Structures are given as C-alpha cells and as structure tokens.
Amino acid sequence: AIICSNIRVADQRIGDIRAQAAALLIGQDRLNGILDRYGDETIVEAIAELRRRAAEQMRANIAAIPDGTYRSRAFVDSDGVVNEPLTIALAVEKKGDTLTFDFAGSSQPCAGPMNSVLATTLSSVYLAMRHIFPDVPISAGAFEPLIVKRPEGTFLDARYPRPVSGCAAEVSQRIAEAVFAAMVQALPDKVTAAPAGSSGNFALGGNDPARGRDYVMYQISGGGYGGNSGHDGLTNGCSTIGISKSPPVEIMEQAFPVLYRHYALREGSGGAGKHRGGFGLAYEIEILRGDARASFVMDHGRFGPQGALGGSDGEPNTVTVFRNGEEHVPPHLSKEQDIPLKAGDRVRVGTPGGGGYGDPFQRDADQVQRDVALGYYTPKEASQKFGVALSANDLSVDRKATEAQRAG
Incomplete structure (x- = not known):
C-alpha cells in the first residue's frame, strides 16, 4: 500500500508488485524444501564447492589469455545536462590467472543522472565477462579472479548526492562495451x-x-x-x-x-x-x-x-x-x-x-548479394561498404569488378 500510494499509476504497477512478491515466496518455499531435505551443513558445503569450482573455471579461462595490458575507450553521449560526451577509459591487465580492470582517466563526476554507483560499475564488468565466458556458472567465485580498482574521482564511482538514475540502464552498458572493446584484442575468437x-x-x-x-x-x-x-x-x-x-x-x-x-x-x-x-x-x-x-x-x-x-x-x-x-x-x-x-x-x-x-x-560476396536481395543494402551501399560490384540487370555478383574494386 505504501508503494502504490507513491506511484502515479498504481493500477498499472500492482501486477508487477504482486508478481515479484509471488516469486519471492516461491523462492523461499523451494529453498526451505532443499534445506529440509539435505540439511544446513550439506547445503553450506555445496555452496562453497560451487563457488570454488566457478573460480577455478574462470581462472582457467583467464590463464589462456596472453599476458599484457589491453586498452579501450567508450563514450556516453552526455549526462543530459552538459552537452558533452563522458569518457570511459579502461586498461585491462592480464597477469597469470587474474584480470585487473582500471578505469583511471575516465571523466569526472557529472551534473546529470549518468553517474554510476560503484555497485553498478562492478556488476557491469562482471556482466561483460559473463558474456565472454558463459560456460562459467554464476557464483561469487566466478568474480574472484576479476579485480576492479575503485575508480575514485570519476563518474563511475558516484558519491552522494550525485544523481544516478541513468546508471543501471545506460552507463552500465557503456562500461560493458569498454570491456568488450578491450577483450576483443585479447580474445578475438570469443568476443x-x-x-x-x-x-x-x-x-x-x-x-x-x-x-x-x-x-x-x-x-x-x-x-x-x-x-x-x-x-x-x-x-x-x-x-x-x-x-x-x-x-x-x-x-x-x-x-x-x-x-x-x-x-x-x-x-x-x-x-x-x-x-x-x-x-x-x-x-x-x-x-x-x-x-x-x-x-x-x-x-x-x-x-x-x-x-x-x-x-x-x-x-x-x-x-x-x-x-x-x-x-x-x-x-x-x-x-x-x-x-x-x-x-x-x-x-x-x-x-x-x-x-x-x-x-x-x-x-563473402555472395552474402553481400543476399543482403542486397533482401533489401538490407542498396547496390551502391554494397559497393561502398563491402567493395562488392553487382550487375545492374539481375543483381548478380560481378566477380572481376569486385576483385578489382577490393584490390584497388
């Protein structure tokens, strides 16, 4: 009732609230059922083992990456108040079986709501690594080999009373993009x-x-x-x-x-x-x-x-x-x-x-021809973007012209 009385369109949101409450109640029942069946001690041991295995898998994946420092930049359009881009500067150092993420050099805290709280900055890095290594089970252990230096003095470490309403939906994805842009250099076949x-x-x-x-x-x-x-x-x-x-x-x-x-x-x-x-x-x-x-x-x-x-x-x-x-x-x-x-x-x-x-x-020139046939690109765009020449009569690939255009 307290929540609904503070929402402009409570009748449209009450279904969401009831669904969340129902999910929590089911989760509670299922967890209690497992505890009753196996006992607290066994469950605690299983959780610890899952965490250990997740850390082991993540460390094994990281160990296969060449040692070195991989750098990238990503940009937020603006903070919604000052019409200038915000920079996310990232250096990822791989050493042994750990990765260290350093956002030093990123933009300072901003006036608009695009500051990121530390929790979102951390979870954005973890999320990006989950995209890269989806085989590692979700567990706190999977994040143990990922060291994120606190980006103090930047908009990625917002302190009260900085506005932060845009961080979860938008800034988080720019942080993940910076991770992808750095890691694709190290793992071109996976990222x-x-x-x-x-x-x-x-x-x-x-x-x-x-x-x-x-x-x-x-x-x-x-x-x-x-x-x-x-x-x-x-x-x-x-x-x-x-x-x-x-x-x-x-x-x-x-x-x-x-x-x-x-x-x-x-x-x-x-x-x-x-x-x-x-x-x-x-x-x-x-x-x-x-x-x-x-x-x-x-x-x-x-x-x-x-x-x-x-x-x-x-x-x-x-x-x-x-x-x-x-x-x-x-x-x-x-x-x-x-x-x-x-x-x-x-x-x-x-x-x-x-x-x-x-x-x-x-x-592949045939893939470009297929995209044009489906209306994704015009023949002119096929030539400009991909160097593929298509026949004006039937849109077939002109092999000789394509070869010459790509060579030139």
Whole structure:
C-alpha cells in the first residue's frame, strides 16, 4: 500500500508488485524444501564447492589469455545536462590467472543522472565477462579472479548526492562495451564487436480523455548485436544487461491512446564487416488523443556501437519528434525530458545497429548479394561498404569488378 500510494499509476504497477512478491515466496518455499531435505551443513558445503569450482573455471579461462595490458575507450553521449560526451577509459591487465580492470582517466563526476554507483560499475564488468565466458556458472567465485580498482574521482564511482538514475540502464552498458572493446584484442575468437548497448528508455505520460484516466507508457527497445568471428550479429536483440523488449504493438495500442505508424527492422544499421553487425529497430508512434509528455533516456546517439578488428561502427540511435508541423531533434540527441505533445504529434526512433567485425572487404560476396536481395543494402551501399560490384540487370555478383574494386 505504501508503494502504490507513491506511484502515479498504481493500477498499472500492482501486477508487477504482486508478481515479484509471488516469486519471492516461491523462492523461499523451494529453498526451505532443499534445506529440509539435505540439511544446513550439506547445503553450506555445496555452496562453497560451487563457488570454488566457478573460480577455478574462470581462472582457467583467464590463464589462456596472453599476458599484457589491453586498452579501450567508450563514450556516453552526455549526462543530459552538459552537452558533452563522458569518457570511459579502461586498461585491462592480464597477469597469470587474474584480470585487473582500471578505469583511471575516465571523466569526472557529472551534473546529470549518468553517474554510476560503484555497485553498478562492478556488476557491469562482471556482466561483460559473463558474456565472454558463459560456460562459467554464476557464483561469487566466478568474480574472484576479476579485480576492479575503485575508480575514485570519476563518474563511475558516484558519491552522494550525485544523481544516478541513468546508471543501471545506460552507463552500465557503456562500461560493458569498454570491456568488450578491450577483450576483443585479447580474445578475438570469443568476443564480439559492440552491441547496441542501450535500453532505449522512452516514457510517455498523459491523460486519455476517452477513458478518463492518466497513463504512463514505458517502452524499451531492442537493437543490433555486434558481429563476431563466426557470424553476423543478432538483429533486434535485447539490451546487454537484460532480457526484456517491448510488449506486442497490439497490446500497447489497446492499453494507451497511441498508434504505431511504423514498427520494423532498421535495415542497414549494422556496421559493415567480414561479419556485419545486426540491425536495430525503427518505430514511429502517433498520439491519438489527449495531451502527453515524452521523455527519453537512451544512448549511442552521438557515437554508434564500436566495430572490432577493422569493422565499421553501427548506426547511432536517432530520435525525432514531430509536433506542430515541425521536426524536433533533442539537443542531447538521445536524452530529453517533458516534451509536450498533443493529438496528432509523432515520435520516431531508430535504435542502434551492432558494430561490424573484421575487414568489410573480406565479407563473402555472395552474402553481400543476399543482403542486397533482401533489401538490407542498396547496390551502391554494397559497393561502398563491402567493395562488392553487382550487375545492374539481375543483381548478380560481378566477380572481376569486385576483385578489382577490393584490390584497388
């Protein structure tokens, strides 16, 4: 009751609260059942053994990495207040069977809500390493060989009263991207180019006169994953840090006074590479009735997801608001709040594509031809991005022209 009385649209959130409570109760029952069956001593011993094995597996994986220091940089578009990028500088030192992560040189604490608390900074590193070594069981032991130096004096170690509401959804994914960009140098066969790395937070709140009630519509969106040594990146994948994407369009249109005028893959948004990045999402929403306000907390609007080992960056995030017959692009590109809207106004979003992996001119020409046939790229883009010449008559690969173009 206390929680619901402090939420603007409690009737829309009570289901979430009940689901979380039910999950905790089931977890409690299951844990008690295991303790009753095997006894406390056995369970404590099993937990310790799982932790030991996880640490052992992680150390074995790290030991196979060549010793050395691997450096990278990633950027947050802005903090939403000062329109300048924030830098995440990372040096990863591999020595023996441990990895040390040092973020010294990153930007200072910021005025806007894109500071990261230490817990998020640590968990972002752990999350990235889980992506790289998914075979290691989730356990505190898996993180023992990962030493993260406290990034004091930077926006990655926020202290009270710095605002931090954007750290979990967005800054965390930039930290993970920095880890990927460093580790792909050490493990090119295991690490991908950068993913879209944004939750695409879009909030729309207003009043629906037809139903006589206020509403808050919250949309998160997928994006492209980076290419890797074996194949192209995943298209319209979930954010790096979660498994959620938007509910079906039909459900959103039933629940809120909006119309999705467009909802499709953002073709061609993946970075070019031997294995290209996956594609992001493109959608456009129209307000059907009532007044509303829109807010965005996204990222990768200034810089697209990084390519790796010669691959091109993915396309950056785009936001355009159409109101009063005019186009409005947020000054911070991916962040703005309380944009007033009325019936007939529209919001158009393009989520980032993943980074490309490897030299684009090494991409199989037949794969490029297939992408063009599917409408992902135009013949001109195939030539510019991948060095593949296609016949104007039937879009077949002109082998001689392609060879000459790639050689030149």
